[in-house]
Amino acid sequence: MSYTIGVVEDDKNIQSIVRAYLKKEGYDVIIMSTGEEGWEVWQTNPPDMWILDIMLPGMDGYEFCKRIRMESEVPIIIISAKDDEIDKILGLELGGDDYLTKPFSPRELVARVKRLFKRTSLGKQMEQQPLERMKVGELLIYLDERRIFWAGDEFEVTTKEYDMLLLFAQNPNRAFSREELLLNIWGNDYFGSDRAVDDLVKRIRKKIPDIPLETVWGYGYRLRKDEE
Template sequence: MATKQKILIVDDDSNIAELISLYLTKEFYEVQIVEDGEQALQVFDTFQPNLILLDLMLPGMDGYQVCREIRRRSNTPIIMLSAKGEVFDKVLGLELGADDYMIKPFDSKELVARVKAVLRRFNPSPSEATPIAKLVQYPDLIINQTNYSVIYRNERVDMPPKELELLYFLASSPNQVFTREQLLDHIWGYEYIGDTRTVDVHIKRLREKIKDHEAWRLATVWGIGYKFEVK
């Protein structure tokens, strides 16, 4: 029997946390609930979740701080939960390394679907594997979307699934210009359409990890979007 995937819920609203736990338990996930940031960091090391559902408004250490600390330790996927709907909050969460962002109140089916989608991207099952690896290679850079790995200058670079998917998508079509809207549609899907700052945030994070090379670079095409430029 396959081992259950583990999800850590970090939310000080016990009613919401228990409701989310119920939804996920029905989908055969192993769930643990904590109510504050400090406890989340302690439990993270012992529970070793496959995914974290992280509320932003926590007592003491808030969700942003928790996300920042988790990212120092691990590449574990994080879906932020918040009653705030402002673009600023979403962008800040993504900048800190969150993989997705849901605004309360949300539909239980959508939450489960988002959890499954993030887990599937981060750790695709063997049954979903294709005979031909999704891999692109340039001097000093190997991007493998089949096993979600990036090798840059002979060293592995950790990055959340969305960053890797964006890098792979651009690098798979060298010198082709994509608008922000096209990238949103291909990488994030319909629910992000209109929020083009999401693309800018992820490009910024990629540039911090993958510096321009003499043979290639992530280039901005002003007024249009981005391309993976090969010289």
């Protein structure tokens, strides 16, 4: 299966380089120069992944990412000349799955595209078929459909929120350090602050207020499972 990648980038040189490297790997590529063009493509011919610049004329990348996340969990890689930690955190908070700072290696971008496809439902099927569902207390996860329920109610979650809930559900009562959570959810090539973990936990607690996602002070977090 050939995946289509939408690239929203106003730099013509970067457009050409990214297109060439992605096409060499067998991906179909749609190039857009503005967020407005990207949004039109999303409405008519949505790609399987977005590579998104932040500094765009008109609708910026943050707003575009926010709009996409309101409708879909399609993978998004953010590329930006902004390398401040706060900009990376904001991009990830708005729903970006990965963040690359300009100038970047095209080969590294391709590697991250491949890795992200593998980590999402659009990637290859895992060699060992997962269980159809997993239940921990009132938390119910349908693995094949990537759906989250709490006490019978369904909650819409982002890719990373799902990944964190699944990790906790697979290891109830186990305390994970922030470093372990970064490694398991963001991967070993993530170099941002562990504040991203705290922000992700905060979002989950806001969506599912009754979930027993506990803070282990000075260490990390755990999902409490009471004895039945």
